[in-house]
Amino acid sequence: KVNYELATNFDPRRANDKLHANAHNNLGVVHRRLGNPEAAVKCFEKALEVDSQMNLANKNLGGVYGSMGRMAEAIRLTRTALESNAKDAEAYNNLALLLRDQCDVDACLENLDACLSLEPENRHA
Numbered sequence: 710k711v712n713y714e715l716a717t718n719f720d721p722r723r724a725n726d727k728l729h730a731n732a733h734n735n736l737g738v739v740h741r742r743l744g745n746p747e748a749a750v751k752c753f754e755k756a757l758e759v760d761s762q763m764n765l766a767n768k769n770l771g772g773v774y775g776s777m778g779r780m781a782e783a784i785r786l787t788r789t790a791l792e793s794n795a796k797d798a799e800a801y802n803n804l805a806l807l808l809r810d811q812c813d814v815d816a817c818l819e820n821l822d823a824c825l826s827l828e829p830e831n832r833h834a
Contacts, residue, residue, distance in 0.1 A: 730760035734769060741773055749773050764793050768800055775807050783807050798827040802834050 737752030753770035756763055771786035787804045791797060805820035824834040 727760050730756045730763050730766065733759060734763065734766045737766070737769055737773075741769070746773050746777055750777075762793060764790050764797065764800075767793070768797075768803060771807070772803060775803075775810070780807060780811055784811075796827055798824045798831055798834075801827070802831065805834070 733752050733756035737749040737756065740746075740749035740752060750770065750773055753766045753773065756766035757770065760766070767786045767790040771783045771790065774780075774786065775783035784804065784807050787800055787807060790800045791804065794800070801820045801824035805817045805824065808817040808820060821834050824831055828834070
């Protein structure tokens, strides 16, 4: 769930504080939902600048890159998210969709299987 209040009201003087990585990420989600992918990219990149290990920002940045047609970057970021959390069913599903769009059916199915092995009832896989 996105905390919109935190995303829009954080203190910019503390923008490099790791505690604010979530705020940058959440603001990126807001921009993406409003149809501003370039602004979303900047927010997700800032979240990763503040906290390079933020799995959620890697997934979100990968997702927005995928929607912008920047597939190689999207796949790389989603794989990075999986390297930091191999039990992230959503990341496996996201990677499967990116690979499907690249016509890599075998890799797509492999990642869908990984997603479903972690979340058998996943309605997106």
